[in-house]
Amino acid sequence: MPLSQRPSTPLLDRIASPADLRRLPEASLRQVADELRQDLIDAVSRTGGHLGAGLGVVELTVAIHAVFDTPADRLIWDVGHQAYPHKILTGRREAMRTVRQEGGLSGFAKRTESEFDPFGAGHSSTSISAGLGMAVASELDGRRNHVVAVIGDGAMSAGMAYEAMNNAGALDARLIVILNDNDMSIAPPTGALSAYLARLVSGRTYRSLRDRAKTVTRRLPEFVREGARKTEEYTRGFFTGGTMFEELGFYYVGPIDGHDVDHLLPVLKNVRDTGDGPVLIHVVTRKGKGYPPAEASADKYHGVSKFDVVTGAQAKPKSNAPSYTKVFAETLIQEAHEDERIVAINAAMPDGTGLDLFGQAFPKRTFDVGIAEQHAVTFAAGLATEGFKPFVAIYSTFLQRAYDQIVHDVAIQHLPVRFAIDRAGFVGADGPTHAGSFDTGFLCPLPGMVVMAAADEAELRHMVRTAVEHDGGPISFRYPRGNGTGVEMPERGKALEIGRGRIVREGSKVAILSFGSRLAEAVAAAEELEGFGLSTTVADARFAKPLDTDLIGRLAREHEVLVLIEEGASGGFAAQVLEHMARHGLMDRGLKVRPMTMPDRFVDHAAPDAMIRASGLDRAAIVETVFRALGDAAQRVMRA
Numbered sequence: 209m210p211l212s213q214r215p216s217t218p219l220l221d222r223i224a225s226p227a228d229l230r231r232l233p234e235a236s237l238r239q240v241a242d243e244l245r246q247d248l249i250d251a252v253s254r255t256g257g258h259l260g261a262g263l264g265v266v267e268l269t270v271a272i273h274a275v276f277d278t279p280a281d282r283l284i285w286d287v288g289h290q291a292y293p294h295k296i297l298t299g300r301r302e303a304m305r306t307v308r309q310e311g312g313l314s315g316f317a318k319r320t321e322s323e324f325d326p327f328g329a330g331h332s333s334t335s336i337s338a339g340l341g342m343a344v345a346s347e348l349d350g351r352r353n354h355v356v357a358v359i360g361d362g363a364m365s366a367g368m369a370y371e372a373m374n375n376a377g378a379l380d381a382r383l384i385v386i387l388n389d390n391d392m393s394i395a396p397p398t399g400a401l402s403a404y405l406a407r408l409v410s411g412r413t414y415r416s417l418r419d420r421a422k423t424v425t426r427r428l429p430e431f432v433r434e435g436a437r438k439t440e441e442y443t444r445g446f447f448t449g450g451t452m453f454e455e456l457g458f459y460y461v462g463p464i465d466g467h468d469v470d471h472l473l474p475v476l477k478n479v480r481d482t483g484d485g486p487v488l489i490h491v492v493t494r495k496g497k498g499y500p501p502a503e504a505s506a507d508k509y510h511g512v513s514k515f516d517v518v519t520g521a522q523a524k525p526k527s528n529a530p531s532y533t534k535v536f537a538e539t540l541i542q543e544a545h546e547d548e549r550i551v552a553i554n555a556a557m558p559d560g561t562g563l564d565l566f567g568q569a570f571p572k573r574t575f576d577v578g579i580a581e582q583h584a585v586t587f588a589a590g591l592a593t594e595g596f597k598p599f600v601a602i603y604s605t606f607l608q609r610a611y612d613q614i615v616h617d618v619a620i621q622h623l624p625v626r627f628a629i630d631r632a633g634f635v636g637a638d639g640p641t642h643a644g645s646f647d648t649g650f651l652c653p654l655p656g657m658v659v660m661a662a663a664d665e666a667e668l669r670h671m672v673r674t675a676v677e678h679d680g681g682p683i684s685f686r687y688p689r690g691n692g693t694g695v696e697m698p699e700r701g702k703a704l705e706i707g708r709g710r711i712v713r714e715g716s717k718v719a720i721l722s723f724g725s726r727l728a729e730a731v732a733a734a735e736e737l738e739g740f741g742l743s744t745t746v747a748d749a750r751f752a753k754p755l756d757t758d759l760i761g762r763l764a765r766e767h768e769v770l771v772l773i774e775e776g777a778s779g780g781f782a783a784q785v786l787e788h789m790a791r792h793g794l795m796d797r798g799l800k801v802r803p804m805t806m807p808d809r810f811v812d813h814a815a816p817d818a819m820i821r822a823s824g825l826d827r828a829a830i831v832e833t834v835f836r837a838l839g840d841a842a843q844r845v846m847r848a
């Protein structure tokens with residue numbers, strides 16, 4: 209990918225922090241925004257990352273930092289994927305050339321990275337709650353700083369945002385919420401809220417509200433009336449009253465053109481300088497704004513790989529194997545042709561989970577519920593009570609949101625909800641907020657839950673079929689981000705025997721029992737060990753629950769060392785096996801058991817292979833673990 213020349217940015221070059229921005233005349237802020245946009249495009253073209261959302265908030269970012277006294281005033285970006293322009297303005301401009309690279313900046317807001325990031329994120333819809341906490345703290349401390357939370361229309365679909373607004377309205381704390389409405393989530397937004405926001409910004413509603421505003425404003429407190437008067441001079445309109453946000457106790461201001469700095473500045477100043485209690489400013493923007501390839505693309509360049517700035521063409525990863533996500537989607541489509549009770553649910557991630565493909569094949573049997581993982585799970589539970597076969601496809605990291613629903617609505621009622629857990633394990637550039645680390649650990653303790661992990665794409669196909677056939681309670685299967693291993697694919701999956709693993713390679717001294725994606729490395733390690741004269745068995749557990757106790761017993765009895773490996777946090781598969789072995793005395797005769805899991809720390813973003821290496825889950829680490837277990841003599845052999 210040819211690197212473009214860095215754009216000329218004379219004004220931006222003078223801004224090392226927002227204080228510099230605030231010293232500039234307001235008339236020059238438009239140019240700052242233009243330069244910031246060019247700089248953002250240039251930076252992301254070199255690294256890849258989230259682009260469309262940042263492009264849409266360039267003017268808003270400039271205006272907020274120009275009006276508010278950051279970092280004393282707290283600025284929270286929901287999700288944080290749109291915070292790249294904010295990073296550029298807050299002393300991280302050069303470092304942005306390292307964003308999401310190993311050792312470089314995070315792709316999200318992060319407290320340890322800058323005092324301008326008062327709250328870290330990655331998952332959505334947390335900003336209003338966190339902002340409310342800060343606003344209340346500020347009042348308790350007797351400070352009078354402002355707290356501004358910027359949240360997108362997609363993030364506004366999550367229940368947590370409403371829990372926070374409900375509380376904010378009651379507490380009446382001074383909190384400024386900016387709703388950045390670009391009528392986009394990652395995919396086009398779904399649901400009644402999105403339709404409601406569209407009505408608010410539509411001309412008809414806008415006009416009628418504006419007319420009403422003239423009478424309503426007379427009854428409003430002084431600060432709002434004053435705000436209304438001043439704002440109308442600059443914006444397309446100001447109105448308040450009757451919106452859902454007002455019913456929740458917020459003063460509603462908007463819609464405001466979020467790409468016009470001259471519109472934004474007076475509104476933000478009015479809100480800054482007048483009144484108290486929670487305020488919601490409804491700002492209308494366009495995702496991908498100002499970069500034609502982004503504006504023209506279906507996802508508005510939500511997340512991109514490195515790209516050519518002139519053409520917008522993105523670098524394509526090279527692989528001969530299909531992605532796990534695609535295998536999942538194609539297999540589910542195949543199965544759904546055979547079984548009309550199969551339905552599929554995702555939470556605002558149709559493309560990421562492959563359910564966009566399922567939706568094309570079965571539009572009436574596909575449901576995108578918005579960013580609402582909790583609801584997705586209980587909605588699936590409801591479908592299951594009526595005899596449907598719901599597949600809930602959610603990334604491991606986002607499924608964390610729905611734990612009580614999994615326990616209370618699915619597991620206790622023993623409902624046959626199928627959990628397709630994508631992005632299980634390290635995901636690379638998105639880092640620790642998005643790593644799929646905990647699913648095995650949180651699912652295994654649940655009575656009646658079946659927990660599977662696919663070692664390759666053919667296994668995934670079998671697991672989808674297994675989940676279709678398994679009607680006797682909840683069942684899950686996890687699979688990683690990225691491409692499969694390139695194994696031969698069966699025409700159709702076969703239903704696996706529940707709780708039965710498989711031997712992949714026979715040996716006699718060392719055994720490696722793998723759960724999921726580490727199997728290929730385990731086989732590679734076994735071959736290396738064989739080269740040292742250590743005969744090694746490799747087995748694929750397939751199930752963390754129920755465990756294949758026969759297989760475990762055999763491996764324990766017939767080997768000197770047993771390595772347990774998984775791409776998940778401790779407390780998962782290895783913990784299950786160890787507990788079983790301890791209960792049944794399988795380690796009492798001197799078997800050396802070594803669990804290999806993710807380390808007890810959050811692993812920073814890097815390429816997935818590097819994260820695996822840093823976590824000691826690669827071939828070399830397996831070999832070393834075996835030699836350490838065997839003791840000094842064996843280690844001398846290895847060194848020699």
Ligand SMILES: Cc1ncc(C[n+]2csc(CCOP(=O)(O)OP(=O)(O)O)c2C)c(N)n1
Pocket residue numbers: 261264287289290330331332359360361362363364388390392393394495555556557579606609
């Ligand atoms: C709990 C959770 N679920 C899903 C996601 C994945 N996700 C990241 S950004 C995004 C869309 C957000 O849309 P919006 O808030 O409107 O921001 P925009 O990208 O449009 O600026 C989604 C679904 C997430 N980060 N967190």
Ligand SMILES: CC(=O)[C@@H](O)[C@H](O)COP(=O)(O)O
Pocket residue numbers: 258287289330394510511560631635638689
């Ligand atoms: C910000 C966010 O949560 C998503 O955009 C996420 O980065 C997508 O990850 P994938 O690229 O793995 O779909």
Ligand SMILES: [Mg+2]
Pocket residue numbers: 360361362363388389390391392393
């Ligand atoms: Mg949006």
